[in-house]
Amino acid sequence: MKYYIIAGEASGDLHGSNLIRELKKLDTTCLIRCWGGDKMQNEGAELVKHYRHLAFMGFAEVIMNLRTIFRNLAFCKQDILQYKPDVLILIDYPGFNLRIAKWARKEGLKIVYYISPQVWAWKEDRVKMMKQCIDKMLVILPFEKAYFKTKWNWEVEYVGHPLVEVVEQGKIKNEGARLSEKKIVALLPGSRRQEILKKLPIMLEVSKSFPEYQFIVAKAPGASEEFYNDLLKSYENVSFVANKTYDLLKQSQAALVTSGTATLETALFEVPQVVCYKGSWLSYQIGKRLVKVKYISLVNLIMDRLVVKELIQDNLTVENLKAELNDLLFNEKRIEQTKKDYQILKNKLHKEENASGEAAISIVQFLSGK
Numbered sequence: 001m002k003y004y005i006i007a008g009e010a011s012g013d014l015h016g017s018n019l020i021r022e023l024k025k026l027d028t029t030c031l032i033r034c035w036g037g038d039k040m041q042n043e044g045a046e047l048v049k050h051y052r053h054l055a056f057m058g059f060a061e062v063i064m065n066l067r068t069i070f071r072n073l074a075f076c077k078q079d080i081l082q083y084k085p086d087v088l089i090l091i092d093y094p095g096f097n098l099r100i101a102k103w104a105r106k107e108g109l110k111i112v113y114y115i116s117p118q119v120w121a122w123k124e125d126r127v128k129m130m131k132q133c134i135d136k137m138l139v140i141l142p143f144e145k146a147y148f149k150t151k152w153n154w155e156v157e158y159v160g161h162p163l164v165e166v167v168e169q170g171k172i173k174n175e176g177a178r179l180s181e182k183k184i185v186a187l188l189p190g191s192r193r194q195e196i197l198k199k200l201p202i203m204l205e206v207s208k209s210f211p212e213y214q215f216i217v218a219k220a221p222g223a224s225e226e227f228y229n230d231l232l233k234s235y236e237n238v239s240f241v242a243n244k245t246y247d248l249l250k251q252s253q254a255a256l257v258t259s260g261t262a263t264l265e266t267a268l269f270e271v272p273q274v275v276c277y278k279g280s281w282l283s284y285q286i287g288k289r290l291v292k293v294k295y296i297s298l299v300n301l302i303m304d305r306l307v308v309k310e311l312i313q314d315n316l317t318v319e320n321l322k323a324e325l326n327d328l329l330f331n332e333k334r335i336e337q338t339k340k341d342y343q344i345l346k347n348k349l350h351k352e353e354n355a356s357g358e359a360a361i362s363i364v365q366f367l368s369g370k
Helices: 010-026 038-042 059-064 066-083 094-106 126-133 142-152 162-172 193-207 225-232 245-250 261-268 281-290 298-303 318-330 332-349 355-368
Strands: 002-007 031-036 046-050 087-091 111-114 136-139 183-188 213-218 238-241 252-258 273-277 309-312
Touching (some): 002 094, 010 031, 010 038, 010 087, 031 038, 031 066, 046 066, 066 094, 087 094, 087 355, 094 111, 094 126, 111 355, 126 142, 136 142, 136 355, 162 245, 162 355, 183 261, 193 225, 193 252, 193 318, 213 245, 225 238, 245 252, 252 261, 252 318, 261 273, 261 298, 261 332, 298 332, 318 332
Parallel strands (some): 031 046, 087 111, 111 136, 183 213, 183 252, 213 238, 273 309
């Protein structure tokens, strides 16, 4: 079989790589062409375009880059037609992938969507089009199956969350050298240059109040060392690591984490955290009027209650972040309660088969007509 997979972000590259590995176990002669990143390419897929050239953060930033986005869409459609895949697998990245899905349906392609757009948060009207265009929807959050069935009468398949398997693998790997002689606070400011520049300077200022701790930044795959060196040069107890995020989390006492997948990874490593979000003024003003969820972090959304503190936009200040970090490091009751909540969270996400394996089985069975 020929598979064409599209992922547009670092997390999609990670989950896409694990899906590719599982697909190859079931379909040993498969051919895979993809939009993604290094991880998908390392699993043997032919990489068409890297996600670092695709990801734009926030409403204003998307508008500013519309010409590039439309060029990418046109190129992608042409490339799919030339490749003639047996199935098109779309991983998250809804702004791009839903446009491709709508076009691909008219072209008569089989379409699987792995990791649903968060339509329960905003743009619910997309679901009508999704039902018409997507042959099989594979969801990774436990409440999504009921949401689609109850509200939209759409049977989707829950395969479990792929991060559970990724983190479990990370935990059992031989831990590398100790990253610091001091106790560590992890800084996870995101993967895109725009969001790093918004949040990391605030995180760095907090480090001045905790000189006994080493603050370590998890470097984004697409950013240069010079970029971080320029930001970190004024801070004595701050450094960064590349390709060692899980080693960093295993060794950390607390973490300051940008909203997104990293909040769930941090929770699965049982590290107390503060969730940080700050976008451009325009993007935030638009977003808060459109997004309909109570929380911005996956941890709180899955638990449906406040488990980890969220500091959003104007509340993300040095003083507020300093106070929260102090509590995470020294309030034993809060630390203990957080770890109990994390265990409940993990139980909610656990399935007998790993998510990537279940997704691959589902896709292969779909293609075989079972």
